[in-house]
Amino acid sequence: MYQPGAIVLQCGADSLAGDRLGCFNLSIDGHAECVKIVKKFNLPLLVTGGGGYTKENVARCWTVETGVLLDTELPNEIPENEYIKYFAPDCLLNIPNGHIENLNSKSYLKTITMQVLENLRSIQHAPGVQMQEVPPDFYIPDFDEDEQNADERMDQHTQDKQIQRDDEYYDGDNDNDHNMDM
DSSP states (O other), X not given: OOOOSOEEEEOOGGGBTTOSSOOOOBOHHHHHHHHHHXXXXXXXXXXXXXXXXXXXXXXXXXXXXXHHHTXXXXXXXXXXXXXXXXGTTXXXXXXXOOOOOOOOOHHXXXXXXXXXXXXXXXXXXXXXXXXXXXXXXXXXXXXOGGGSOTTSOOOHHHHHHTOOOTTXXXXXXXXXXXHXXX
């Protein structure tokens, strides 16, 4: 309906069966199927993590979904690694399905789907914004004070670009610019 230029998909794993705080019943494969559906839109896609309170299952879920995004079939056995003890005793990617009875009838789900689509139709879409090149005036040239000619004048704009505020930079270990030069 909106024809977006890109999609941000937040993959919170608290909807998985067995999550400590979530009350849903999705399997990891079901969760990954959602990623497959959105990926088929063939739009730029930014996928982020999110909730999930059973860390072993969150890791499993995001691993499977990373495989989906990379079009890579992963084996169900988790390879030996320093964290393997968290996935014991089975050491498998897929977890057993939940034991919560699905009380959602097909007619109920169809009604919900129709209502959501109707609500989306009544929302005005956001206007599109064209991409445009950023003007180059944001570049701050590097000046070597020793090589500057003292007899040559600089305009005020160039001088202003050389000023460093005392409260903007750190001296010592917290100096991000210093750490990047190393």
